[in-house]
Amino acid sequence: xxxxxxVLLLGLLALAVGIAVSVGVLEFSLTETAxxxxxxxxxxxxxRALGLRRGLERSPGSARAExxxxxxxxxxxxxxSQSLAAFQRVTDGYAVQGRRTVDGLRAAVVAVxxxxxxxSVAEATDRIERGNWTDDRIAAAFLSDSVEVxxxxxxxxxxxxxxxxxxxxxxxxxxxxxxxAVGYDGTSAAASASAESGxxxxxxxxxxxxxxxxxxxxxxxxxxxxGNTPERSLPAYVYQPRSATSTDSDGPPRRTTDxxxxxxxxxxxxxxxxxxxxxxxxxxxxxxxxxxxxxxVILAGVVGIGYAGFARAFEPPEPDLxxxxxxxxxxxxxxxxxxxxxxxxxxxSRFVPDLRFVDGVPPGLAVTDGSSRLGTALRPGESVxxxxxxxxxxxxxEFDPALALVRxxxxxxxxxxVVGSETTVxxxxxxxxxxxxxxxxxxxxxxxxxxxxxxxxxxxxxxxVREYRPNDPLSRIDWNRRAxxxxxATLSFHEERAARVVVLVDARERSFLAPEPDAAHAVDRSVxxxxxxxxxxLAEGDTVGLAGIGPVGRDGTTSAASMSEPxxxxxxxxxxxxxxxxxxxxxxxQFETMPPAAESRWLSQLRxxxxxxxxxxxxxxxxxxxxxxxxxxxxxxDARGHAVTVVSPDPTTDRxxxxxxxxxxxxxxxxxxxxxxxxxxxxxxxxxxxxVFARHAAGRGGRR
Amino acid sequence: MTSTPQTETETHTGDQSxxxxxxxxxxxxxxxxxPADDRTGTGSGAGTDDDAGPVSLTRKPTVxxxxxxxxxxxxxxxxxxxxxGTDAAVFGVAVLGTLTLGVGLLRGRPQVIxxxxxxxxxxxxxxxxxxPTVEPLIAGTVATVLAxxxxxxxxxxxxxxxxxxxTIRLEIVQLxxxxxxxxxxxxxxxxxxxxxxxxxPTAAVALLLLAAALITVGLGANRSRSxxxxxRGGRAGTRNRRP
Numbered sequence: 001x002x003x004x005x006x007v008l009l010l011g012l013l014a015l016a017v018g019i020a021v022s023v024g025v026l027e028f029s030l031t032e033t034a035x036x037x038x039x040x041x042x043x044x045x046x047x048r049a050l051g052l053r054r055g056l057e058r059s060p061g062s063a064r065a066e067x068x069x070x071x072x073x074x075x076x077x078x079x080x081s082q083s084l085a086a087f088q089r090v091t092d093g094y095a096v097q098g099r100r101t102v103d104g105l106r107a108a109v110v111a112v113x114x115x116x117x118x119x120s121v122a123e124a125t126d127r128i129e130r131g132n133w134t135d136d137r138i139a140a141a142f143l144s145d146s147v148e149v150x151x152x153x154x155x156x157x158x159x160x161x162x163x164x165x166x167x168x169x170x171x172x173x174x175x176x177x178x179x180x181a182v183g184y185d186g187t188s189a190a191a192s193a194s195a196e197s198g199x200x201x202x203x204x205x206x207x208x209x210x211x212x213x214x215x216x217x218x219x220x221x222x223x224x225x226x227g228n229t230p231e232r233s234l235p236a237y238v239y240q241p242r243s244a245t246s247t248d249s250d251g252p253p254r255r256t257t258d259x260x261x262x263x264x265x266x267x268x269x270x271x272x273x274x275x276x277x278x279x280x281x282x283x284x285x286x287x288x289x290x291x292x293x294x295x296x297v298i299l300a301g302v303v304g305i306g307y308a309g310f311a312r313a314f315e316p317p318e319p320d321l322x323x324x325x326x327x328x329x330x331x332x333x334x335x336x337x338x339x340x341x342x343x344x345x346x347x348x349s350r351f352v353p354d355l356r357f358v359d360g361v362p363p364g365l366a367v368t369d370g371s372s373r374l375g376t377a378l379r380p381g382e383s384v385x386x387x388x389x390x391x392x393x394x395x396x397x398e399f400d401p402a403l404a405l406v407r408x409x410x411x412x413x414x415x416x417x418v419v420g421s422e423t424t425v426x427x428x429x430x431x432x433x434x435x436x437x438x439x440x441x442x443x444x445x446x447x448x449x450x451x452x453x454x455x456x457x458x459x460x461x462x463x464x465v466r467e468y469r470p471n472d473p474l475s476r477i478d479w480n481r482r483a484x485x486x487x488x489a490t491l492s493f494h495e496e497r498a499a500r501v502v503v504l505v506d507a508r509e510r511s512f513l514a515p516e517p518d519a520a521h522a523v524d525r526s527v528x529x530x531x532x533x534x535x536x537x538l539a540e541g542d543t544v545g546l547a548g549i550g551p552v553g554r555d556g557t558t559s560a561a562s563m564s565e566p567x568x569x570x571x572x573x574x575x576x577x578x579x580x581x582x583x584x585x586x587x588x589x590q591f592e593t594m595p596p597a598a599e600s601r602w603l604s605q606l607r608x609x610x611x612x613x614x615x616x617x618x619x620x621x622x623x624x625x626x627x628x629x630x631x632x633x634x635x636x637x638d639a640r641g642h643a644v645t646v647v648s649p650d651p652t653t654d655r656x657x658x659x660x661x662x663x664x665x666x667x668x669x670x671x672x673x674x675x676x677x678x679x680x681x682x683x684x685x686x687x688x689x690x691x692v693f694a695r696h697a698a699g700r701g702g703r704r
Numbered sequence: 705m706t707s708t709p710q711t712e713t714e715t716h717t718g719d720q721s722x723x724x725x726x727x728x729x730x731x732x733x734x735x736x737x738x739p740a741d742d743r744t745g746t747g748s749g750a751g752t753d754d755d756a757g758p759v760s761l762t763r764k765p766t767v768x769x770x771x772x773x774x775x776x777x778x779x780x781x782x783x784x785x786x787x788x789g790t791d792a793a794v795f796g797v798a799v800l801g802t803l804t805l806g807v808g809l810l811r812g813r814p815q816v817i818x819x820x821x822x823x824x825x826x827x828x829x830x831x832x833x834x835x836p837t838v839e840p841l842i843a844g845t846v847a848t849v850l851a852x853x854x855x856x857x858x859x860x861x862x863x864x865x866x867x868x869x870x871t872i873r874l875e876i877v878q879l880x881x882x883x884x885x886x887x888x889x890x891x892x893x894x895x896x897x898x899x900x901x902x903x904x905p906t907a908a909v910a911l912l913l914l915a916a917a918l919i920t921v922g923l924g925a926n927r928s929r930s931x932x933x934x935x936r937g938g939r940a941g942t943r944n945r946r947p
Contacts, residue, residue: 011918
């Protein structure tokens with residue numbers, strides 16, 4: 001502050017002297033050296049201030065947010081260490097980083113070998129020691145001290161040296177790829193085929209996926225492949241790519257603001273430093289001009305000084321903006337495109353010379369056509385329109401407050417405002433029955449229906465023949481046998497009953513996972529599938545209920561969480577019930593498409609659900625099975641006598657070592673559940689639920 | 705659903721037509737954004753994701769401002785020809801500066817734009833240092849500052865709103881205001897030079913200009929700082945009271 005004042009005083013003094021000299025009051029003639037000095041000073045100031053510009057922070061401010069895109073979710077296995085931990089039991093004591101990785105990978109090898117090759121734990125450990133669990137020599141040598149690292153050709157060594165990849169990372173990548181390949185590579189007898197009915201298809205899918213990724217990053221693969229395994233593409237070595245806990249720390253945020261706002265509210269003011277340095281360059285020109293006594297150059301500097309003054313002369317106006325949003329369809333179906341029309345009006349009496357507007361597209365929606373951003377100038381009372389198209393997904397979507405960045409005419413100061421305007425889109429999931437039958441288990445309630453049970457009785461499908469008992473209905477007596485041998489026998493058919501089903505959606509925080517940050521995450525797919533399953537079951541005459549497990553509120557505030565209960569809809573049937581089912585799927589806070597901030601106490605929710613379930617109720621559990629607790633939920637429910645079927649949307653991917661290991665861990669979990677007698681239907685992200693159920697039905701020979 | 709292939713092809717053709725901009729436009733929006741994030745997201749997501757692909761935010765400089773900036777830079781380079789006694793070499797360097805600025809615009813590098821504008825300005829000074837003519841120099845300076853200004857504002861707009869957003873109104877206002885300021889400053893300076901300074905000793909001119917510069921710096925800094933504080937404090941006080 002003091003310095004500025006000194007500068008100002010000096011300036012005023014110079015002005016006074018200059019005027020005095022020019023009108024001839026003061027006989028003051030600067031010598032050549034003095035003029036030189038002034039010029040040099042100006043040059044110095046100019047050069048120094050040039051440096052200012054280099055250190056300038058250039059950030060788009062709050063406009064860095066990208067509300068156009070959906071709220072990002074993680075892919076399973078973002079962190080290698082966490083993926084590895086899935087295979088380890090209780091870690092006893094501290095282990096060094098490298099040792100921990102090796103131990104974890106050994107545990108993973110044991111896990112896959114015991115599942116998919118039928119080894120015992122001792123056999124698997126022995127295999128690791130002898131290094132014959134895989135064809136990959138590098139992987140085998142990495143986990144075993146007795147196996148020697150294969151000697152490499154000179155060309156390989158040169159290539160590795162050029163890549164500058166540490167051999168540890170290279171070994172880990174080879175090992176993870178080898179682990180992921182166990183069970184697919186046909187070197188040994190595959191695991192029991194009965195356990196996993198759809199495995200053939202799956203293996204194929206896995207391979208094609210691998211082929212895709214290798215063609216995508218062919219350059220990368222070419223650099224990575226070694227002479228040993230040219231056919232297999234290795235995952236990238238990313239140990240801890242991002243903080244695995246929060247999605248916001250990396251990449252731009254996907255919301256304009258997390259708070260709800262009425263009217264207009266200031267976020268912050270910042271100096272853009274837009275014109276930084278122009279005054280310095282101008283002074284430089286003045287200095288050079290003075291030194292060289294060139295009037296043209298001095299005047300060029302004067303022009304620059306004019307701009308420098310312009311940069312400091314204004315202050316951004318305080319705008320009063322009104323936003324009106326209209327939607328072409330307020331209650332669309334999932335996948336529909338909705339046109340959003342925003343009208344921005346300057347209701348203040350001042351000219352807004354520079355307005356940059358970013359609309360607060362809800363985190364669950366993605367802009368698919370047009371742009372939700374606008375740059376404009378607004379006269380008092382004037383309004384501008386902005387149109388764009390969003391593709392709507394299931395759920396209740398509230399528009400976030402819009403972001404308005406207002407700069408002054410010279411763009412050197414920027415005020416950031418958020419402008420609230422409530423608009424809500426409610427998109428109910430479609431309850432269209434699935435073409436193929438829903439894979440239920442063969443226990444049922446005691447009402448007539450269409451679920452074919454294992455018990456003999458009345459029905460249409462032949463079950464067995466038994467001895468005649470008095471009072472058997474005439475229509476079920478085997479009259480052919482009676483004619484042939486004179487004995488009375490009674491035909492039994494598969495009893496057809498109604499099933500009582502509760503669809504349980506796993507919406508825990510751990511389940512918000514997707515192969516791509518923008519893709520539909522597992523919970524979204526689960527909820528969509530829940531609607532489809534319920535619709536087909538209701539159409540068959542079964543009774544269906546709905547339950548959810550996971551955090552209820554999204555704000556992180558306890559009040560919101562305590563106000564609304566976790567979702568529970570008792571099994572029933574009828575049109576009225578169907579509508580309530582649909583509404584709950586669309587609007588219940590537990591099934592929001594936005595990932596929750598924190599995990600909830602879902603164990604007590606599970607307890608409540610178990611208490612509410614009546615006997616003979618089946619459960620269709622929709623879960624990505626990407627953490628160790630998901631199988632536990634299925635097992636606990638199964639242990640209480642409820643027949644559990646798991647439908648598992650697959651969110652895994654195979655880009656990095658963590659991803660591949662997480663996918664393998666999920667495969668192991670699926671296998672274990674199958675072994676425990678709980679059918680698991682794997683649902684790849686490329687398939688529709690119809691395809692998955694049809695394939696499953698085909699695998700079971702057409703029986704429901 | 706129908707728009708999926710369309711948007712995909714659009715992004716792809718965009719990439720192919722502008723390979724230079726495609727490589728590292730992430731720099732536009734400062735180092736905070738991972739450069740290839742958008743592109744890889746849409747590219748690899750095309751195969752797996754059945755949903756309509758979200759529009760990618762390109763964060764590239766806007767077309768209108770970039771075009772105007774390049775035009776103005778060229779005009780500035782051309783004015784060196786009107787200064788009597790200029791070498792062809794000086795003009796050549798000025799054109800080089802123009803091209804540098806153009807590269808900065810294409811690749812979204814603010815530093816490159818700075819360098820380009822500085823080179824043009826340096827050639828102007830070089831051309832004007834030996835001659836008493838002032839008119840082409842004033843015009844050239846205005847054009848240079850305009851090129852630099854519009855280049856940066858195009859970059860800023862691109863970083864904040866993306867190239868797809870409608871920004872033409874804003875850009876016209878910016879162009880108009882910058883041009884006006886330049887012309888005004890140039891006219892005043894020219895007027896002082898023609899009517900006032902003709903009979904004055906150099907010392908007086910130098911002193912007056914130095915005074916103007918110092919006062920601008922002192923006053924301007926004072927004002928903007930205090931106003932910033934006042935505005936922030938006052939507004940925060942009133943706004944925060946609302947629920």
